[in-house]
Amino acid sequence: MNKVLITGTAGFIGFHVARRLVDQGIEVVGLDNINDYYDPLLKLGRLKESGIDIPHSRLSAAGESPGDLSSCHYSSSKTPAYRFYHADLCDRAALLAIFEKEGFDHVIHLAAQAGVRYSLTHPHAYVDANITGFLNILEACRAHPVKHLVYASSSSVYGKNTRMPFSINDNVDHPVSLYAASKKSNELMAHTYSHLFGIPATGLRFFTVYGPWGRPDMALFLFTKAILEGRPIQVFNKGEMMRDFTYIDDIVEGVVRVAGRPAKASPGWDGAAPEPGSSDVPNCLYNIGNGSPVKLMDFIHALEAALGRKAEKQLLPMQPGDVPATWADTTALERDTGYKPGTPVEHGIKKFVEWYESYY
Numbered sequence: 292m293n294k295v296l297i298t299g300t301a302g303f304i305g306f307h308v309a310r311r312l313v314d315q316g317i318e319v320v321g322l323d324n325i326n327d328y329y330d331p332l333l334k335l336g337r338l339k340e341s342g343i344d345i346p347h348s349r350l351s352a353a354g355e356s357p358g359d360l361s362s363c364h365y366s367s368s369k370t371p372a373y374r375f376y377h378a379d380l381c382d383r384a385a386l387l388a389i390f391e392k393e394g395f396d397h398v399i400h401l402a403a404q405a406g407v408r409y410s411l412t413h414p415h416a417y418v419d420a421n422i423t424g425f426l427n428i429l430e431a432c433r434a435h436p437v438k439h440l441v442y443a444s445s446s447s448v449y450g451k452n453t454r455m456p457f458s459i460n461d462n463v464d465h466p467v468s469l470y471a472a473s474k475k476s477n478e479l480m481a482h483t484y485s486h487l488f489g490i491p492a493t494g495l496r497f498f499t500v501y502g503p504w505g506r507p508d509m510a511l512f513l514f515t516k517a518i519l520e521g522r523p524i525q526v527f528n529k530g531e532m533m534r535d536f537t538y539i540d541d542i543v544e545g546v547v548r549v550a551g552r553p554a555k556a557s558p559g560w561d562g563a564a565p566e567p568g569s570s571d572v573p574n575c576l577y578n579i580g581n582g583s584p585v586k587l588m589d590f591i592h593a594l595e596a597a598l599g600r601k602a603e604k605q606l607l608p609m610q611p612g613d614v615p616a617t618w619a620d621t622t623a624l625e626r627d628t629g630y631k632p633g634t635p636v637e638h639g640i641k642k643f644v645e646w647y648e649s650y651y
Contacts (some may be wrong), residue, residue, distance in 0.1 A: 292551055294318040296395045298428070299402030300341075300375065301325050301334035303506050304443070304497070307543050308399060310341060313373045315547075320393055322386075323402060324379040325350055328409065328416075329507045336650070337504055342369030345377060360388055380424030390435040399550055400428050400442040403474075406508055407447060407612045410470040421473035422480075429484045436490070439553035441546065444478055444494040446535070446580065446617045447471035455584075456620040459496070459568030459576045468612035478576065485574035491553040492573070495546060498580030498619045502539030502639055503646030510587075511640065514594055514602065515647050523603040524591070530606060532587040533616040535580040538639035541632035545579040548628040568623060580619025581632050593637050597644040 295312060299305035300321030309319050321343070325334050331350055338345060343365050360376065363385070367373040378385045380402055404410075404420035425442070432440050449457045451465040466472040481492040501511045517524045557569035568576045595601055609615070625631045 292317050292397045294320070294393065294395050295397045295399060295550070296320050296322065296389075296393065297399045297401060298322045298380065299400075301338050302401060302405075303337075303504055304500060304539065304542060304546075305401040306337040306341065306504055307502075307539050308401065308546050309373065311543050311547060313341070313370055316372065319373045320389075320395070321373065321375040322378055322380075322389065323375075325377060328404065328406070333504075333507065338375065340504075341373060342367030343373070343375045344368065349377065360385070360392065380427055381419055383427045383430070386427050386431050387434060390431040394435070396438050397550055398428065398432060398437050398440045399546065400425070400440065403443060405470070405506065407468045407470050408610060409508070410468050410473075411612055414469050417469050417473045421470075422476055425477050425480060429480060429490070432490050433484065433488050438491065439550060440481070440490055440492045441550045442477060442481060442492065442494055444496045444576070445471065445474040446496050446498040446578070446619065447614075448475045448478070448496060449617070450614070455616065456582065456618040457578065458620040459578055459623055460566050462567065467614060470612070482570060482572070482574045485554070485570065485572040489573065491555070493549055493554045494576045495549060496576065496578045496580075496619075497542060498535040498537045498578065498617055500537050500539055500542050502643055505539070505643060510590075511594065511643060512647075514591065515598065515644065518594070518598055518600050518602045523605040525607055526587065526591070526604045527607050527613065528609040528615060530586075530588045530591075530604070531615065533584040533618070534587065534590070535582065535584045535617045535619045536590060536636050536639070537579065537581045537619075537632055538634035538636075538642075541581065541634050542579055544630055545577070545624060545628070545632060548630050549577060549624075552628065575623075577624045577627075578619040578621050579624060579632060580617070580621060581634065582619050582621045583633075584616060584618040585636050590636055590640075593640045594644070596637070597641045
């Protein structure tokens with residue numbers, strides 16, 4: 292990889308992937324609209340950590356001058372290998388102009404409207420960002436061909452599946468949230484563009500990512516904040532949940548390894564017995580998860596140990612759109628990249644708590 296576009300670099304995963312590639316000496320161009328789904332100050336903090344200093348007063352500026360890229364372009368004060376565009380994926384003209392100006396050889400598309408629960412109340416945000424925004428990325432890759440498009444999918448696509456562990460060759464036609472449906476749509480759209488236009492595309496199904504600089508709407512962040520403030524934590528499904536919690540460094544390692552290995556057609560793929568995880572065109576899927584599900588209560592106990600405080604637990608029923616368990620089968624990732632995620636939750640939670648207490 293020589294020059295990479297990473298979308299969502301004000302976000303949790305995008306921030307870490309960008310920092311990793313910059314540290315490797317790769318030229319990185321970031322893009323994010325810095326919306327207010329959660330505290331924009333945290334997003335600005337991530338960017339500032341990378342040397343991108345955007346005043347809070349500029350947050351409403353994304354897309355205000357579609358033809359003028361200079362008004363939304365920032366350079367890192369820490370490294371010349373990193374630059375950033377404050378732009379919206381739905382601004383098709385701006386996105387195409389950025390592709391034309393920069394000439395990327397790889398795209399790592401991590402920007403999205405995240406969150407299962409938010410999709411119950413704000414469905415249009417998911418169509419705008421996850422469907423229209425992804426279509427604009429695909430069209431930009433079609434107009435300005437790249438060696439590899441890597442994009443974020445989600446373990447949420449497994450929906451009503453109960454056969455464990457979740458395999459990339461499982462059927463994923465029964466989503467239980469619009470967020471999950473939008474991610475499944477991304478996989479279908481990417482395959483279509485691989486078939487029609489030969490774009491090498493790889494979808495990564497992430498499993499419950501956590502770690503330093505994490506999202507404030509995720510359980511670990513919410514639990515930590517509540518415990519330190521002496522408030523009860525909300526434990527859904529009365530704690531009878533299992534999640535394949537995956538530490539951010541494991542996610543980053545998987546993303547980087549996959550990105551440097553462009554998707555290829557799978558030899559022997561048979562349309563009479565089609566495997567969902569591969570294709571006869573340059574398109575494939577991988578799970579990136581720890582491969583070792585943890586009971587939610589055990590996760591909470593590990594957090595209590597890291598904080599040195601007990602949590603007051605408010606046991607609640609399952610929420611709409613949620614699933615009782617996730618568990619990643621990472622066989623394909625291990626086979627093709629030689630990498631198997633495996634950071635223990637005790638280590639990952641300790642690192643998160645250290646960051647949280649330092650940052651806040």
